[in-house]
Amino acid sequence: xxxxxxxxxxxxxxxxxxxxxxxxxxxxxxxxxxxMVLNQKEDVVVLAKTGTGKTAAFGLPxxxxxxxxxxxxxxxxxxxxxxxxxxxxxxxxxxxSANPKITIVSLCGGTPVKPQIxxxxxxxxxxxxxxxxxxxxxxxxxxxxxxxxxxxxxEADEMLSALKDxxxxxxxxxxxxxxxxxxxxxxxxxxxxxxxxxxxKHVVHLEADMETLGxxxxxxxxxxxxxxxxxxxxxxxxxSKAGERGIIFxxxxxxxxxxxxxxxxxxxxxxxxxxxxTQGIRDRIMGQFREGHIDILVATDLAxxxxxxxxxxxxxxYHLPDTYDAYVHRSGRTARAGAKGLSLTVLQQEEVAxxxxxxxxxxxxxxxxxxxxxxxIEENNGLLWARKIFKTKPNRDVSEDFKAKIKTIFHxxxxxxxxxxxxxxxxxxxxxxxxxxxxxxxxxx
DNA sequence: AAAAAAT
Numbered sequence: 497x498x499x500x501x502x503x504x505x506x507x508x509x510x511x512x513x514x515x516x517x518x519x520x521x522x523x524x525x526x527x528x529x530x531x532m533v534l535n536q537k538e539d540v541v542v543l544a545k546t547g548t549g550k551t552a553a554f555g556l557p558x559x560x561x562x563x564x565x566x567x568x569x570x571x572x573x574x575x576x577x578x579x580x581x582x583x584x585x586x587x588x589x590x591x592x593s594a595n596p597k598i599t600i601v602s603l604c605g606g607t608p609v610k611p612q613i614x615x616x617x618x619x620x621x622x623x624x625x626x627x628x629x630x631x632x633x634x635x636x637x638x639x640x641x642x643x644x645x646x647x648x649x650x651e652a653d654e655m656l657s658a659l660k661d662x663x664x665x666x667x668x669x670x671x672x673x674x675x676x677x678x679x680x681x682x683x684x685x686x687x688x689x690x691x692x693x694x695x696x697k698h699v700v701h702l703e704a705d706m707e708t709l710g711x712x713x714x715x716x717x718x719x720x721x722x723x724x725x726x727x728x729x730x731x732x733x734x735x736s737k738a739g740e741r742g743i744i745f746x747x748x749x750x751x752x753x754x755x756x757x758x759x760x761x762x763x764x765x766x767x768x769x770x771x772x773x774t775q776g777i778r779d780r781i782m783g784q785f786r787e788g789h790i791d792i793l794v795a796t797d798l799a800x801x802x803x804x805x806x807x808x809x810x811x812x813x814y815h816l817p818d819t820y821d822a823y824v825h826r827s828g829r830t831a832r833a834g835a836k837g838l839s840l841t842v843l844q845q846e847e848v849a850x851x852x853x854x855x856x857x858x859x860x861x862x863x864x865x866x867x868x869x870x871x872x873i874e875e876n877n878g879l880l881w882a883r884k885i886f887k888t889k890p891n892r893d894v895s896e897d898f899k900a901k902i903k904t905i906f907h908x909x910x911x912x913x914x915x916x917x918x919x920x921x922x923x924x925x926x927x928x929x930x931x932x933x934x935x936x937x938x939x940x941x
Numbered sequence: 942a943a944a945a946a947a948t
Contacts (some may be wrong), residue, residue: 576945576946577945577946578946604946605946605947605948606946606947609948626945626947627946628945628946628947628948629947631946632947632948654945659946662946662947747943747944748942748944749943749944770944770945771944771945771946796943796944796945797943797944798945818942
């Protein structure tokens with residue numbers, strides 16, 4: 497039984513990086529994929545659930561296969577979004593930390609192209625790229641891929657559908673003798689038929705844990721709401737998730753902006769990300785979410801695939817995803833690396849019938865999320881108002897009407913209960929741990 | 942129809 501990376505053929509130098517990264521036991525798909533990539537023969541198509549370590553499954557063996565005697569680009573990894581490209585790049589750097597001789601370059605869009613062109617004039621072994629920018633660099637004759645040994649498509653089904661034209665253009669400048677490695681969590685029939693066109697060697701199909709259709713760590717729930725109460729139900733849910741991290745998916749960029757604004761008004765620790773924001777803002781928000789400076793990420797499907805953030809305990813589909821695969825990818829942002837997570841889908845009455853289709857297609861069973869009663873919703877609104885007042889600078893007028901409204905909401909509580917509720921809510925939403933409430937220790941003179 | 946990906 498191979499229960500260590502060394503048993504799979506991973507060299508000592510990379511194992512030290514894994515120890516540093518707190519990765520000890522290879523996942524099922526890593527056990528199958530790593531030896532297959534290291535054997536230097538076949539092309540591979542890897543199908544494995546979200547959050548099962550696909551990046552390490554190709555990253556580790558590729559790093560080991562790089563010939564440091566040569567100074568040409570030997571491996572190319574393509575990803576569908578800049579954020580995912582950047583994440584893969586950062587992961588590879590961490591895997592390779594023990595061997596700084598391996599040079600890895602990120603060629604994603606949204607950043608100045610000139611420095612990338614300059615960088616490509618010196619030795620590069622591995623490139624991680626988004627397709628648009630790479631095609632641009634190819635057209636500028638700034639990159640040489642004619643000696644490439646390994647061609648990796650992450651999120652392969654997306655790359656061969658939405659980004660197929662760019663992938664085809666890239667294929668024209670890489671050698672036919674290269675090995676091709678495709679990775680995905682979802683693979684529709686039409687894409688499956690296409691895959692063969694991209695392979696040049698004998699193809700091995702690898703799968704792990706695909707016996708069950710659904711991801712076992714995800715608790716799927718749905719809730720039916722009237723359009724008018726949709727936001728309030730969400731706000732109540734988010735209040736119950738104070739101190740946890742989650743991603744809320746919307747269908748359009750405009751809806752993301754609108755919801756993010758509403759969350760900000762209600763003083764939730766949140767940020768928005770979608771394709772019409774500048775890359776600077778996208779990077780800043782992703783960074784804040786990764787570092788835990790914000791708890792809630794409101795996103796379009798830009799963040800649906802591949803994004804790996806620690807301790808995301810829930811995902812909300814504020815609008816139904818367009819496809820079954822999109823549901824798999826969105827919900828797969830939680831319950832990663834063996835953890836558990838909740839995927840809550842918010843529906844309107846006329847969409848309830850769709851749930852049965854999702855269950856049938858994806859082999860999952862949805863539980864019904866019990867919507868908060870009117871009383872709890874009202875109470876939560878009151879708490880949110882109170883929180884706004886806590887967080888708003890003094891001297892702002894609070895109308896008598898407003899005071900009266902809050903009094904009505906909480907009239908059934910005793911003074912002690914009210915103080916307790918307000919404090920509990922305020923402290924939880926601000927993630928203040930008790931240590932911060934203690935008198936700060938004086939620094940030594 | 943919308944989202945992503947080049948400037």
